[in-house]
Structure formats: C-alpha cells, structure tokens
Amino acid sequence: MTTQDGQRDDGAPAVADATQDSTETMQESCPADDCDSDRAYYEMMPKPGGSYEVRLFTCVECGHKWRES
Numbered sequence: 001m002t003t004q005d006g007q008r009d010d011g012a013p014a015v016a017d018a019t020q021d022s023t024e025t026m027q028e029s030c031p032a033d034d035c036d037s038d039r040a041y042y043e044m045m046p047k048p049g050g051s052y053e054v055r056l057f058t059c060v061e062c063g064h065k066w067r068e069s
Contacts, residue, residue, distance in 0.1 A: 030059040037061035 028040040040057040047054055055068040 025060055028057055030062060030064055031066055032059065032062055032064040035059060035062040035064060 025039045025041055027038055028042070030037045030040065037059050039060040041060065042058075043056050044053045045056055056065065057068070058065050
C-alpha cells in the first residue's frame with residue numbers, strides 16, 4: 001500500500017456487532033450441543049452479489065452464532 005506524507009495507518013476500523021444492545025429476538029432453537037435455549041437475536045445480512053439476504057442468529061443464553069440454513 002502506498003501512503004502519502006502525513007497519513008498514518010490506524011489499522012482496520014472497529015466493526016459493530018449488530019446483536020449488541022439488540023432487544024429483538026425470535027423463537028429459534030440453538031444448535032449448540034450443550035445449550036437448550038429456544039431464543040436468539042437475529043440480523044439480516046446482504047449476500048454478496050445482492051441476490052438475497054441471509055439471516056444470522058446469536059443465541060440469547062450461550063452466544064453461539066449460526067446462519068439460517
């Protein structure tokens with residue numbers, strides 16, 4: 001990467017976790033073996049190419065993450 005005088009590289013920008021401070025949940029069973037939760041936070045992410053969106057889940061109890069299949 002070429003930089004100009006006076007510029008600096010601060011590294012990658014911080015990425016916000018969409019489930020952080022989210023209160024919207026839905027009934028979805030956690031696939032983790034040691035968790036029996038049936039509630040998960042969810043977010044919609046656009047699929048590369050823009051053809052459709054993928055729903056990503058995060059378990060309310062254990063924090064396990066998975067995508068809709």
